[in-house]
Amino acid sequence: SGPLVAPLGSSVVLPCSVDELLSVEGLEVEWRKTGSETLVHLYQDGESRAEAQQQDYHNRAHFFTEEIQHKNFSLRLDDLRAEDEGLYKCTVYSQQESGETVVQIKVDNVERLLVSGSSRSISASVGEDVTLNCSVDSHIPPEDFEEVSWKKIDEDIQVLLYQNNEAHSSNERYIDRVELFTAEIPKGNFSLRLKSIRTEDKGVYMCEVFAGGLSANATVVLEQLGFSASHIMVLILCISASGSALLLCCLIYCRSPTKGMCITGKYSYQP
Incomplete structure (x- = not known):
């Protein structure tokens, strides 16, 4: 009497029944999506004809063959998708008679696209690589x-x-420094790898996903950046090397025959 409302990824049973028991001989049942007249399922000559149905419904549309004796010709549609929304017609042919009924499917769009990032701020050191999390929880x-x-x-x-199965950066600041984990995309993982962190990379990042006419987003905070241990070690070595070089210059200067005697400790006089 009304539309069947179901969330994405779920299973829904499209009801179709007759009021009297029919002979299996010559019985034929068609399930089609109206408008496109796409064949969703065909029962013919005592069995389901999977080879005749539209490819999109392979292994998703299941006919209850054992229920025919109970005058039931319902169809179960699994892994519901956004494009499954619409009207479906069940037509039953028996010898010289036929009858049909129409069922409507409405996809429940509530929270069907959920994007999550990181619940905590991420800290990183200059020069390191960091991963900014972004995953899509949907079907x-x-x-x-x-x-x-x-x-x-x-x-x-x-x-x-990320568009048309390709990821790219047009901003000079991030070219060759950002990438997605390609193998993880089919799992709904769109986390971003940011390489060779710079001090200016500190800030708030947003991952926004567009799918099925909907959009959702999540944010990740990259916190105050410091110097990594390797950078600190290099800095110490540079300072040490500079100090040693300065000391060496002083010694050379003091021992030069054209210069006066270097004086340390007590005062002395060089005529």
């Missing part, structure tokens, strides 16, 4: 992701853009 297949955008929102800078 949307990878091919349905329209766009994923990483921005540094405190400066309104585009860090990286």
Whole structure:
């Protein structure tokens, strides 16, 4: 009497039944999506004809063959997708008679696209690499992701853009320093790897995902940056080397025959 409302990724049963028992001989049942007239499932000659159905419904549309004896021709549709929304027609052919019914599916869009980042601020040292987390908790297949955008929102800078299965950065500051984990994208993981951290990288980053006409985002904070242990060691060595060089110059200067005697301790006079 009304539409069947179900969330993405769930299973839904499309009801279809008759009021009298039908002979299996010559019985044919068609399930089609109206508008496109896509064949969702076909029961013919005593069995389901999987080879005749649209590819998108392979292993997702299940006909209850054992329920025919109970006048039930319902269909179960698994792994519900956004594009499954619409009207479905069940047509039953029995010898010289036929009948049909229409069922509507509505996809529940509430919280179907959830994006999460990191609950804590991330600290890193200058020169190190860091991963900014971004994952999508949904049942949307990878091919349905329209766009994923990483921005540094405190400066309104585009860090990286993922479109048409490709990721790139147009900002000179981040070229060759940012990348996604390609193997993780099919799992809904769009975390960003930021290489060779600089002091100016400190700030708030936002991962925004666009899919199925919806969008959602999450933010990650990159905290105060310090110097890594290796950088500190190099700095100490530089200071030590500078000090040694300065001392050596002083010694050379003092021992020069053209200069006066260097005096340490008590005062002395050189005529």
